[in-house]
Every structure is written in C-alpha cells, then in structure tokens.
Amino acid sequence: MPRGVAIPEVRQQLFAAVEQLVVRDGPGKLSGRAITGEAGVATGLLYAHFADFDDFLAAYAVDRSFLISAAAAALPERAGTGTVAANVCEALLSTPPGTLLALSRLIAARPRLPDKIRAVLGDRTAGLEAVENAATAYLTEEQRLGRLAEAADPAALALAVVGVLQRVALSGTPDLGARVRPAVTALLDAVTSGKAPAE
Incomplete structure (x- = not known):
C-alpha cells in the first residue's frame, strides 16, 4: 500500500481479518503482524488506530457483540406472530456464522474480554448474553400470550437454545442453520401450545 493513500473503513478491514484468522487457524496464533498481513495493510497500521493489541481485540469483541445484540433486539417484538x-x-441465525465462531473462540481464549465488552455495552451484553436475554424476554411474552406452556421456564429454554447455537458454531460446521433449526425446533415444539399466531 503506497504511503499517504487513505484506507477506508480500516477498522472493519482489520476486524474482518481477525475474524478470518480465528475461524481458519484458531485464536492461538493471533498477532498484529498476522492480522495486518491478512488484511493486506502495513503492520504499523493496527497500532495507528489502537493503543495496543489487547485494545484492538477488545474493540473487535465490542463491535461484534454490538452486532449480535442489535440482531437479537427485535425478537421480543415478534411475540404472537x-x-x-x-x-x-431467525434471531439465532441472524448473525453470520463466522462472527459467532470467531467471537466465541476469542472469548474462550481470553476470559477477560467479556469484562471489557460489558464496560462499553453494559451488563449482560458480552458475546451471546444479549441473545439469551432477548430470547428470555420473547419466550416470557409468548408464555403470557398462551403460546408457550405454563410449566415451561423461559430463562432455561433461552439458555438451552443459545447453548445449541454456541455448540454448533464452535464446531465450525459450514451450514449452521441445518443443525441449529432441527434442534431448536424440537426443543421448543415440545413446550409450544399450538395456539394460532395473531393475525
């Protein structure tokens, strides 16, 4: 890259690079040089935008956690439909599989990352916690509407479906939906009343 040439959206370019590396090689081999090499930019560019490597990884985790949270936020509004x-x-699969896999692996490898995410986005927003919270709120509302069995535990079900998502994402399967949909459907159909959705 010639000197003085502006690189648009360099942060997202670097974030995409770390995602590709983690998905392909795992988090153990991450380095500033590997990431900038994957992104096709000068090595020093990462440190021109972030204080250090940990700051970069925290920024990536915050960015992707925000995307996951935003994707799940509308789920409670679908109650009754x-x-x-x-x-x-639909809510579970709204985030690209590569993002789920990379973020899950990175958080597992760097246990302090969730605290850094919470410091920026607030409590219960690290990784898939936002999806679990949205699913709990949604299932609670469906229970109120009579579409989920009274004996069902919305919080436990939300934890279970997110567990399915994380387990399948971490396996690196190329077709996330093909494994997630049957498992989640079997789990929820067992406690769904069958009441018709609202018109």
Missing part, C-alpha cells in the same frame, strides 16, 4: 421456534431460529 409466526411460530415460536421459527422466530427464535
């Missing part, structure tokens, strides 16, 4: 399982699956 469609089917319970389909609504939950």
Whole structure:
C-alpha cells in the first residue's frame, strides 16, 4: 500500500481479518503482524488506530457483540406472530456464522474480554448474553400470550437454545442453520401450545 493513500473503513478491514484468522487457524496464533498481513495493510497500521493489541481485540469483541445484540433486539417484538421456534431460529441465525465462531473462540481464549465488552455495552451484553436475554424476554411474552406452556421456564429454554447455537458454531460446521433449526425446533415444539399466531 503506497504511503499517504487513505484506507477506508480500516477498522472493519482489520476486524474482518481477525475474524478470518480465528475461524481458519484458531485464536492461538493471533498477532498484529498476522492480522495486518491478512488484511493486506502495513503492520504499523493496527497500532495507528489502537493503543495496543489487547485494545484492538477488545474493540473487535465490542463491535461484534454490538452486532449480535442489535440482531437479537427485535425478537421480543415478534411475540404472537409466526411460530415460536421459527422466530427464535431467525434471531439465532441472524448473525453470520463466522462472527459467532470467531467471537466465541476469542472469548474462550481470553476470559477477560467479556469484562471489557460489558464496560462499553453494559451488563449482560458480552458475546451471546444479549441473545439469551432477548430470547428470555420473547419466550416470557409468548408464555403470557398462551403460546408457550405454563410449566415451561423461559430463562432455561433461552439458555438451552443459545447453548445449541454456541455448540454448533464452535464446531465450525459450514451450514449452521441445518443443525441449529432441527434442534431448536424440537426443543421448543415440545413446550409450544399450538395456539394460532395473531393475525
């Protein structure tokens, strides 16, 4: 890259590079040089935008956690429409698989990252916590509407469906939906009342 040439959206370019590296090689081999090499930019560019390597990884984790949170935020508004399982699956699968895999692996490898995410985005927003919270709120509302069995535990179900998502994402399967949808549907259909959705 010639000197003096502006690189648009360099932060997102670097974030995409770390994501590709973690998905392909795991988090153990991450370095500033590896990331800038993957991004096709000068090595020093990362440190021109971030205080240090840990600051860069924290910024990536915050950015992707925000995307996951935003994607799940609309789930409670779907209560009473469609089917319970389909609504939950849509929310679970709204984030690209590579993002889920990279963020999950990175958080597992660097346990202090969730604290840094919470410091920026607030409590219960690190990684898939936002999805779990949205699913709990959604299932609670469906229970109030009579579409989820009274004996069901919305919080426990939310934890279970997010657990399915994380387990499948960490496996690196190329078709996330093909494994997540049947498992989540089987889990939720067992406690869904079958009441017709609202018109």
